[in-house]
Amino acid sequence: MGIDLKAGGKSKKSKRTAPKSNDIYLKLLVKLYRFLVRRTGSNFNAVILKRLFMSKVNKPPLSLSRLIKYTKGKEGKIAVVVGAITDDIRVYEVPAIKVTALRFTETARARIEKAGGECLTFDQLALRAPLGQNTVLLRGPKNAREAVKHFGPAPGVPHSHTKPYVRAKGRKFEKARGKRNSRGFRV
Secondary structure, eight states, X not given: OOOOOTTSOSOOOOSOSSOSOOOHHHHHHHHHHHHHHHHHOOHHHHHHHHHHTSOSTTSOOEEHHHHHXXXXXXXXXXEEEEEEEEOOXXXXXXXXXXXXXXXXXXXXXXXXXXXXXXXXXXXXXXXXXXXXXXXXXXXXXXXXXXXXXXXXSOTTSTTOOOOOOOSOOSTTSOSSTBBSGGGSOBO
16 A cells, blocks of 8 residues: 655656747647647647647757758648748759748748748648648757757767867867877877
């Protein structure tokens, strides 16, 4: 037989159950997708709802080039990104693609629409594909942030590729210490 813990147990659920943002439009989307999850039982809608709760770091933007790469061979399907779609000037030809996202940069929206594609909002998606039929769910690269380059074993440790936090990039600042004799020592 178990014992009654005074505090009622210590197992805390740490996932978000609502967005921290005060954006009223995001809150309306959450209301809509909560309803869809409850009434449809669709896994697609549950994933969308979970991602709507996420922090900014966990909703990375997706560039136009990656969007084109991931939707290749999936013509006729709607790409769904819970995040922003940004333009990529390295891409010259944009195919006609249907995309749903929280936000589009002006140039990305203009290029998609000029190519005969569509930029949809999540409420429009809910009308077209309430169960997520004919959709491709995508995410941006989460570890592409500058901050991530500084994570890992200490910079200067053998086999570490961690980027050091350096004040300046001049001659006197961390120029290969440990890699050559003229700079302290060589491994």
